[in-house]
Each structure stands twice: as C-alpha cells, then as structure tokens.
Amino acid sequence: MTEWLEVVSHLLVVAGALFFVTGSLGFIRFPDVFTRLHALTKADNLGLGLLCSGLALQADGLAEAAKIMLIWLLVLLASGIGATLVASTAAACGIRPWQNRTGASREAQQEPQE
Amino acid sequence: MTALTLGFDLLLAAGLIWLGWQALFLTRRFAAVVHLMAFNLLMALVWVRLEAPDIALAEAAIGAGVTGALLLTALGRLPSGAATGSHPQRWHRYWRYPAVFAACIGAGWLAWGVQRLPRPGLAAEVTTELEATGVSHAVTAVLLNIRALDTLLEVAVMLGAVMLVWSLGPALRPFAPATALPGLPALSRLLHPLFLLVPTYLLWRGAHAPGGAFPAGAVLGAGGILLLLVERIGWMQQPRFKPLLRLLLVAGLALFLAVGLGGLLLTGTFLAIPQALAKPAILAVEVATALSIALMLMALYLYGEPGR
C-alpha cells in the first residue's frame, strides 16, 4: 500500500514538473502578454496542482496535507484573479492583442521585439 | 545525487548573481524593481539551502509583500519620463575606480571576519540557556529574551522611519485605476480571512518553531496594504482617528519598554525578564509588536501623514 502510494506520488510530482516545462515553453514562444497569461494560469497552475497532490500523499498528517493543498488553492486564486486584473489593465492602457491575420501580420511580427 | 545537488546550488547562485546585477544596473526602473522582487524569491531559496528557515520566512514575509508593494507604488508616482534612469557608465566617472577598490577592501575585510567567527557558533550556549527564556525555539529566545535590546531598537528604528515619512507631507491621494477592476474586491474578500489566520498561526508557532512577531507583523501589514488598495480602510485617513492611530503605532514599542523597565525593577537589569513571567511577557510583547509592525508598514505605505 505505502509503496503504491510512493509510486503514485512520484508520478504526480514528475507530471507536475513536466507541466511547468510546457508552461515555460509557452513563456518563451507566445507573442504577447495576453497569450502568456494562458501559460501562467493554465499550464503552471495545473503543474503545481499535480505536484502539490503528489507531495500531499507523502505528507506527515492530514493537517500537513491540507496545508499543501491550501497553498495550491491560494496560487490558483492569486493567478486566476491576477490574470484578469493584468489583462484588463493592459487592454485599457493600449496594449493591443497579437493578431495573426494576413493584413495585420507585418505589424504584428514586430510586436515580440521591443 | 551529489551532482544534482551541485547543479541545483550552481543554478541558484548564478540566478542570484544575474538578478542582483540586473536590479543594480538596469536603466529601466520598473525592470530593476521586478528583478529585485525575483531576487528576494531566490534569496529565500538560498536561506533554505543554508538551513536557516527563520530567515527564509522573514525574507518571504517582508520581501514578497511589503518591499515590492512600496517600490511599485513609488514607481507609479514618478512623473512621466522619469521611468528610465541614466546608464551606470555615466554616473560618477572618476569615483568608479575608488568605489570598486573600496568594495574589494570591504569584501576582503568581511572574508577575514568570517574566518575569525567563533566555531561552532553560539548555538550550544543558547541551547543551555533555553530553559530560562520561557520559549522553546532558539531564534525566538534570542530575539525576544537574550538579545531583546536589538529587537527593541529595531522596532524603534521602524517607528522613526514612519515619523520621517509622515514629516514629508500629507498622504498621497492615489490615481484611480486604468479601468474598472471587479476582481480586486473579490480577491481582497477571499484572502482576508487568511491574512488574519496566517499571522496568528505564525505568532503561535513562534514559541516552538520558525515564526514570530516580525513575519507575522509583515504578513498582517501586507494584508492591510491589500485593504488600502481596495480602499476599505477609511479610518486611517480621518483626522478624528489620528490619536488612536498614533497610540496603536507606539503600542508595541511602549509595551516592550514597559517590560524592560519591569525587568529593571524586579531583577535590577534592563530587559531581564524573571523566569516565571517570561512566557506571558514574551507573548504579550510579541502580539503588541506584531500589531504595531503591521500598522507601521501600512502607515509607511500611505507615503505621508494621513488626515492633513
């Protein structure tokens, strides 16, 4: 039973770390702030969730496990609400979303650079 | 295994140097501030690697919450066009070389001082005295009993900083946000129970594990800053509450001094707490200083005297 628990927890931790890697890939490749918010709020929070559940399985007691899951919940809250705050402020401040349409593509190509 | 540990440490050190360098030498002030916030995050990891969870906790509480908030708000008030500083190569043309020389001398002096530190440190002596201090965690014992004078003076320095900031002028009236942000009050409402619960937990834990008044006060202060951001604290700006605000700001220092003077009367030494009274006295001082520290951080965040 404990061995199985250990295997499951290791699998969850590794899966979580891999989701973090995909999120970072998004951070490198995505063209503007609105798309990068997806990498942060989806891939990384899922990664943290998997990692937290993996570690909670190995925690010393129920209280410790609950604390680890509370951390995940807090990060979800902060990045979920924070993403809407940043996106609406950026839109209101004149940051245009990236568009990959043929007419706009030449202008948009310059957007990833300064 | 050891190679992985070494890789982890090397990555950490390289990241720390990179972030510190960028925070010092970037010309865009906002980018420099964000680098400093990231530097604080990695610094907490470094303290963890050095097996100093108490310092990591303080670094997290102060670096992630209050320092970032203060610097970001100050940046937002800069006049337009002041967001970019001058390139470091342009500052102090002739002073650069003496500065580098002085930094090398200072680093050498510190390295020499580290060699002369007593080994294996004072941990054993603190552990033998732990029985008499009234708490079972060595760091709290040192901060609030054995070297209480240092902590007392730190609180006094913070109070001095608040007085200095308030003497600069009336509190800043913030600009309205760029657009309606309905998420912000929701965020504050959801997080508020935790901003009360976590400092209480840290205070209670401080007696036997890493925690204590400074991190608790800093977290409570960060929660207060979140409340100030959504403008839920009207009373701090109102003139009729100003005597109360001043009283609360001084309360921690006053109680600390009272305990110190009580020690002087009972035992003949300033800040020497009798063993029987040690636990309740330390608890009272911790609660009062945590509340005062939280209010002081909020008062600093007003960037001036409220209600003037």
Place this chain on the structure above:
Amino acid sequence: MTPIYLFAAVLLLANAGVAAWRIWQGPTSADRMVAAELMTTTTVAVLLILSALVELPALVDVALLFALLAAVAMANFVTRTWTLLREDGQAREEARHD
C-alpha cells in the same frame, strides 16, 4: 526516492531561469509582472519539494507566505503602477508609426 525529487527541483529552477529571462526581456511592464508571478509559482513548487527532501516542515510555511503574498504585488501593479504600462503602450504605438 530522493533523486526524482531533486531532479524535479532542478527542472523547476530551470523554469525560474526562463521567468528571469522574460523579466529581463519584457517587452512591456505587464510581461515582467506576469513573469515575476511565474517565478513565485516556481519558487513555491521548489520550496514544497525541498520540504519533502530535507524534512524541514517550516518550508511549507515559507511557501504558504509566498502564495499568500503573490496577490498583493499583482494588486499593487494594477492599481498603482499602471501609469508605466500606459507609457509602454504609447511608446509602442509611436514605434509602430515610424
């Protein structure tokens, strides 16, 4: 058991490196702020893994503090520092018209 956790910690630290690159690269203030948020998430993950590795339960508290305080920096940015973001937007509009 420990090599897997240690490997995950090194991988996560490399992710923090990506976040540091994005903070340096920008281009707008919002990008830097989002990258700082990514760095917080990664640091929380590394702290949790280290707490399992070195048996220091206090590290979970450190991670809890980072998770709790991440929102404060975000809220500060959108309410008090957005003026810089508008300057970014204007600078880029001008750059596009050149």
